[in-house]
Amino acid sequence: MIHIVAGTAGDAERIRRAVGGDVQIGNGTNELPVDDGRVDCMIVGYRRGLLPNRVRLLEEMGRKLPLIPVILVTDRDTNVAGLLSGVRVSAIVWFDEVQAKLQSHVEKACHATALSQLADVFRQSTLPPSLRAALTHSIHTARSNPVRNLGELAHAVRCSPATLSQQFRRHATGATTLSRFLGGLVLLRAQQLRLAGSSWENVAGQLGFARATLNRKCRKWPGCTLRELEIVGPDILLASFVSQYVQPLLNGAGLRADTNPPRSDQPVSPYRRPS
Incomplete structure (x- = not known):
């Protein structure tokens, strides 16, 4: 299932039509998909004027839901990259390219986790x-x-x-x-x-x-x-x-798990014990 959070109902519907399938649209009290184990990807859609105030939401998604890819949909703007410095998103799609490109980015993001x-x-x-x-x-x-x-x-x-x-x-x-x-x-x-x-x-x-x-x-x-x-x-x-x-x-089997972000040389915590 795709979980969508957007600045307006119109933008949420535009994103929903572009991705199709099983979609859940969040709101001000349901931005993170609490207690729902079926979410495969999250899409956050905010226009240029609203985006600076939603960076914290993107940070929260990356911190709290690290196993689920997050895709940002926003207006075409060269300043977006700087605004998102240090924020984890799987892809950025411009609103004017939603219909043509969003679905393929969702598929790639889900595969790349x-x-x-x-x-x-x-x-x-x-x-x-x-x-x-x-x-x-x-x-x-x-x-x-x-x-x-x-x-x-x-x-x-x-x-x-x-x-x-x-x-x-x-x-x-x-x-x-x-x-x-x-x-x-x-x-x-x-x-x-x-x-x-x-x-x-x-x-x-x-x-x-x-x-x-x-x-x-x-x-x-x-x-x-x-x-x-x-x-x-x-x-x-x-x-x-x-x-x-x-x-x-x-x-x-003679293989290594070259995944990202896992780093096999990194300790888990001060509480770690052998199992």
């Missing part, structure tokens, strides 16, 4: 076909409703849980397990939902866990409480996930 890049790495790897399918599926669902456990994943890809677990452990050379990998994806999504404004109770309920269970997962990795997780930078958490759960698996 860090988790989408990881899915591509797995898909193109030399890992066993069943494991490739399972990992790719788990990555794709992690941006909305992560797979809760190994049994659920095995059912989704029609493969034995034991087979997937053994293949993962063998290629990760025993460094980690598929269950821990899935737990890490759950926490990436949990942090995103919390930073978007949901309470931990609502986050846990949306993901299908009790809050106490989610807290136990968090203590195993990255080694902190849920409240402490709120002060860990999302990019740092993603980097730690790549280092702890992805890189050992890809090293076993």
Whole structure:
């Protein structure tokens, strides 16, 4: 689903027509898609005169929803780049080019997210076909409703849980397990939902866990409480996930996870413990 925030109802409708499909239009009280796990991309549309006052919204989106691409639609202006210095957006589209270019930018932005890049790495790897399918599926669902456990994943890809677990452990050379990998994806999504404004109770309920269970997962990795997780930078958490759960698996297949922003040499937080 595409979440649209615009300065006027007319501009929101213009953007909606350009992208088509499943679209949600926000408003002054619903600019961030709180408690909605189906958002694939956000589009922010503001005219030149309004844009300077909406830079903070763009900063907030980048900080709180790092797994979702953000596209800015605005008037053609050479000063836009300077105004957005330090702000993370996936693309800028001028209002006079919305109909011709916005849809292609949405498709590219969704494909270019860090988790989408990881899915591509797995898909193109030399890992066993069943494991490739399972990992790719788990990555794709992690941006909305992560797979809760190994049994659920095995059912989704029609493969034995034991087979997937053994293949993962063998290629990760025993460094980690598929269950821990899935737990890490759950926490990436949990942090995103919390930073978007949901309470931990609502986050846990949306993901299908009790809050106490989610807290136990968090203590195993990255080694902190849920409240402490709120002060860990999302990019740092993603980097730690790549280092702890992805890189050992890809090293076993002779590959590296060259994704952006994850940096596998970056520690997650002062609370990090081995899992």
